[in-house]
Amino acid sequence: MYEQLKRLIPIKWLKKNEDFLRRVLALRYKGNTVYCNICNSNFSKFIQLSNNELLCPKCGCLPRTRKLLSLLLQEQGFEDKNILHFSPPKGFRKKLDSIAKNYITTDYEGEFDADKRLNIEAIDEEDNIYEIIICYHVLEHIIKDEVAIKELFRVLKPNGVCYIQTPFKDGEIYEDYSITSKEERLKHFGQDDHVRIYSVNGLVGRLNNVGFEVEVLYLDEHESNNKGFSVKETVLKAVKKG
Ligand SMILES: [Zn+2]
Structure with missing residues (x-):
């Protein structure tokens, strides 16, 4: 889903609105199960990419x-x-x-x-x-x-x-x-x-x-x-x- 959306939306627009989009996305992953040491945030889970890598919903x-x-x-x-x-x-x-x-x-x-x-x-x-x-x-x-x-x-x-x-x-x-x-x-x-x-x-x-x-x-x-x-x-x- 995440990767499909990324393919559909122009990169320039994504970059310009990245911080806002990530904040919205992070709301969907609200929780305390996992932790990102880069943005110091907790989530219910990470975003799982098609290669199984786990992406932080907030800082990417x-x-x-x-x-x-x-x-x-x-x-x-x-x-x-x-x-x-x-x-x-x-x-x-x-x-x-x-x-x-x-x-x-x-x-x-x-x-x-x-x-x-x-x-x-x-x-x-x-x-x-x-x-x-x-x-x-x-x-x-x-x-x-x-x-x-x-x-x-x-x-x-x-x-x-x-x-x-x-x-x-x-x-x-x-x-x-x-x-x-x-x-x-x-x-x-x-x-x-x-x-x-x-x-x-x-x-x-x-x-x-x-x-x-x-x-x-x-x-x-x-x-x-x-x-x-x-x-x-x-x-x-x-x-x-x-
Ligand atoms: Zn993060």
Whole structure:
């Protein structure tokens, strides 16, 4: 129902009226059974998407975004760190703006509201300035991903951490740059603007190649958790050892 409506209504109109629409939607989910840590709200349930992911009725955040916040909150003193976030979900950006002192957001394609418009293949920033970078669901869109990874490494401070997530498959990375049409990309890579599907080991290898040390976080949750976290989630914590 939610996804059908989204397809029917023009994106521009949706964006303009998003806050109002979400408030109305949230009323339908009034209750105290589940909790969203991004907008600090309780609901009777989350909105279940066709891929089974649970969407917050009020702030629209996905499970991985709620999980990301819980990860960051475990980092000591993260509120005081210089943070750069690529393509920030709206609700998350609002949350971090309220709790982190030096939180900078960027989006190149203009899909997300952000402070800057940095090109990840040539980041217009000095070396060694960020202590945390959040790069979720970005690299699988970038043809020159190895250039982008080098750039992430360059702008990170020594001992800085880059949190990375993409869709993952088993085995090897699957990429084929002769596949360029939207239809074919959807068929091969699962989304019409993706250019590859990584495997965990494949992406770890590319990160290691530029000097990152990588910890793979396999974050399991009980299926009845009340925060709408996914049962299984994988995040790469790439550290620029100083
Ligand atoms: Zn929420």
